[in-house]
Amino acid sequence: MSRKYIATVMERIYAGVDNYFFVCRNVVFGDYDEKNKIFIDELGNDYSYMMSQPAINMDVPFSVYNVMSIEDLKKTYKGKSLENIYFDYQTKMQQVVYHVGYTDDYTPFLSVINMDVAKTIASNKEKGNVTLETSNVDKLEKLILDTVDGKYSKEQILDMLEKLYVAHDVLDNTIGTMETAVEAIDENKTYKEYLYEQVEESNKEINTVRPKATPIEGNKDTSELKEKLLRKYKTGLPKDTSIIINPPKKEPRIDIEDVFNKVTKSLISQDEPARRVIAEIARKELHERKKREGILLTGQSGCGKTYLMELIAKYIDKPFIPVDATQITTAGYVGKDIEQVLWDLFIKCGRNIEKAEQAIVYFDEIDKKGSEKNDDVNAKAVLNDLLKFIEGTTYDAQADTKGASQIVKINTSKMTVIFGGAFTDVYNSLKINNTIGFGTEKNSNDAPKYRPAETKDFVERGMMTNEFMGRVTVIKLNDLTLDDLKRILLEGDESAEKIQEEIFRKMGVKIRFTEGYTNKVAEKAMEKKTGARGLNGIVDESTWKAFEEVYKNEGVYSEVILTEETVEDNSKYQLVKKLQKNKK
Secondary structure: OOOOEEEEEEEEEEEEOOEEEEEEEEEEEEEEEOOOOEEEEOOOOEEEEOOOHHHHHOOOOEEEEEEEEHHHHHHHOOOOOHHHHHHHHHHHHOOEEEEEEEOOOOOEEEEEEEHHHHHHHHHHHHHOOOOOOOHHHHHHHHHHHHHHOOOOOHHHHHHHHHHHHHHHHHHHHHHHHHHHHHHHHHOOOOHHHHHHHHHHHHOOOOOOOOOOOOOOOOOOOOOHHHHHHHHHHHHOOOOOOOOOOOOOOOOOOOOHHHHHHHHHHHOOOOHHHHHHHHHHHHHHOOOHHHHOOEEEEEOOOOOOHHHHHHHHHHHOOOOEEEEEHHHEOOOOOOOEOHHHHHHHHHHHOOOOHHHHOOOEEEEEOHHHHOOOOOOOHHHHHHHHHHHHHHHOOEEEEEOOOOOOOOEEEEEOOOOEEEEEEOOHHHHHHHEEOOOOOOOOOOOOOOOOEEOOOOHHHHHHOOOOOHHHHOOEEEEEOOOOOHHHHHHHHHHOOOOHHHHHHHHHHHOOOEEEEOHHHHHHHHHHHHHHOOOOHHHHHHHHHHHHHHHHHHHHOOOOEEEEEEOHHHHHOOOOEEEEEOOOOOOO
C-alpha cells in the first residue's frame, strides 16, 4: 500500500439530533481516492471523508479528515523528517474538536473548536476573568476582507503568502482565501466572480471564509461552553477558534411513521407491504447505489399497487407518473418510447427539469413484458432499455421521437423507479395447498399461502430476464380476502361508500348502506376477481338510479337506503321523504 497521503482518523460522538462531535483518534498513512472521497490506510481499511454524507448520516463511527499529500507536508515542514512531521501533524489535530451537523431548517454547519482556547475560556470563567486580546484577530480579519475586495496585486499576495506559510497552523483560513484570490487573478476575474463559477461547476453551496463566526441558529443541543466560546469569539479571540464552512447539504428525511399512518388511512389491509415500500424508498434517499435499484411490486390485480404508490408520492411530496408498460416500445416499433414518457413527466412537473428528475416513475403491468417467444425482440429490448433507466442515464425527452420536436435532457439517476405486475402464473406455481381432507373447499375468506418467490421463479414462470430481476427488490402485496374488501368499503378514507356519502350529503340527503349491501358488493368483487379496484364500479352501478332520483327532486328526500337487493337490481332502493310542515 502506498504512503502518498496522511490523514486523521476521526471518531464521531453523538451530541444531539443531527449534531456530532468529531475527535482525533490517530493519524494514518495511505492512499486517497479524491473522486469518491475514500481514504485507504496501509492495512487496507477504508474510511469516508468526514464531511461526506456517509460519515455524517450513516452509522459509521470512524472517518478521516484533513487529508494531505506527503509531498505538500514536506514543503510545509521544511527540513523535518517524516517521523517529526507525523508527530507535529498529530499534535495539531489533537488540539481541535469538530462540531458538525444541521440546524432545524437543514442548514449545514461545521465549527472548529480549538481545545486550548476552550480550556482558557473555561478557566477564565471560573476565575471571573474573561478579558481577551483581539489585536491578532482584527489584523487577520482586515487582511481577509482586503484580499476579497481585491486591494492587493498578485505579487503582493504571493509575497504575503510566503510569510504566512510560517504561521500555517494559525493562518490556514487566510491562506485558503489568498490562494483562491490568486487563481481568480490568473483568470482575470474578481474573487467573487471566480468563487461563484466554482459553486455552479460543483453544484454545491460554498461559503467563503467568514471573518467572524456566529452562533449556529436553531441548534438546541449546543453546550453552554460552545455557546460561550462562539459568543466570545464574536468579540474576538487570540487564535482562530471557529470557522464556518458547508458540509454536504442534507435532504429532509422521510418520516416513515407519519407517511405510513397517512397511507394506511386510505389503503386498507396492506400495512406490512406499505411499511416496507416506504422504508425502501427512505433507504434509497441515503445511498446513491441504492438509488440505482428498482422496486417490483407484485400481487393480484386490484390489491392496491398503483394506489399505494400514488399515496406515498403524495405524502413524501414527489412528482408521480404511472406508465402502462404494455404501451412502451423500443425504437422502430409502434407505441410510446421512454423519451416520450419523460416528456409527459416534464410537462406534468411544470417544465421543471430538476423536479422531474426527483420523481417516482411507476411502470405498471410489467409482467406483460415477459414473453415465452424467443423472437419477441421488442419485449426483451424494452426490459433492457429499462435497465438503463434504473441505473441512471440521460435521455432526450421529447413529445414526438419520430418527428421534429423540442428536446429536453432528463437524467434518471435520482428517480425512484417502481414496477408493478400481478405475475399470476408465478404465484399460482408457488401456491401451497392448504385444503383439509378430501373434497374440502378452501374458504373464500382465507388468503392463499405461497412459498417465498425467488428470482428463478420470475425468470422461468414470469419470463422476465435475469438482468432485470437482479436490479429490483420484490415486494408482494397481500391478496385480498372477502373481509378485506368489506374493510376497504367501510374504513378507507376514500372508499367507494364514503365517496357516495359525500356526494349525497352535498344534496342534503343521507345515504345508508346496510350490512347486506356491503357484504354483497364485496362478494361480487370477489367473484369477478377485480379486487379493490372493482368496488367503485359495483357501487357506482348500484347507486346511479337512486342518485338520479334525488338529484332531480331537490329538497324532497332526507334519506336513501340501499340493501343487498340493490346490488343485483339498482332500482330496488328505499327513499325517505322529508317531513312537510303543515300549512295553516
